[in-house]
Amino acid sequence: DVKVTQSSRYLVKRTGEKVFLECVQDMDHENMFWYRQDPGLGLRLIYFSYDVKMKEKGDIPEGYSVSREKKERFSLILESASTNQTSMYLCASSLSGASNEKLFFGSGTQLSVL
């Protein structure tokens, strides 16, 4: 089975801090995604990547950046964390292609910004 691993399950940071959320997948998937999930708002796409060093903005990229230096690793960066970025962050991957066949998720990182 595909394994998508997120580095932290819970994270508490202060306003203004730079925050790194790491995601690693072990099945040589080309596509990787970062979502945030908030009550009543569902899953919203922040950024995605179809290949190494490639990134595309999703629906809510403001306040975030990403890095994909290696195929298996996709990092989400909060340059200066704010309280409205308190959320559950979910990383996902899929094999290849633009049609986003079967998506696999990590277990999520619950980030609290104080």
Place this chain on the structure above:
Amino acid sequence: GIQVEQSPPDLILQEGANSTLRCNFSDSVNNLQWFHQNPWGQLINLFYIPSGTKQNGRLSATTVATERYSLLYISSSQTTDSGVYFCAVVGSNYQLIWGAGTKLIIKP
């Protein structure tokens, strides 16, 4: 853009009951997936089902693409089936568009 609507929003059942969850979408799609999010937040892909019927144990799904809906059937519910069930379809920009989910509670 494509709209995805799930019903019912909430469902409470007794253990052993059967249930049907529905996903309607507003335009033709070539990719539809069903997910289960357990109470601890883990999202698991249940089915990749752009059309036709698939079964996996007590769960099955049917997508009728021409009529723009998909159904997820859960038979003989167990407490471990509790959680939120999402359907998601691929939009015009090749990204998934998610429904709001059906929250299922199975009582022992």
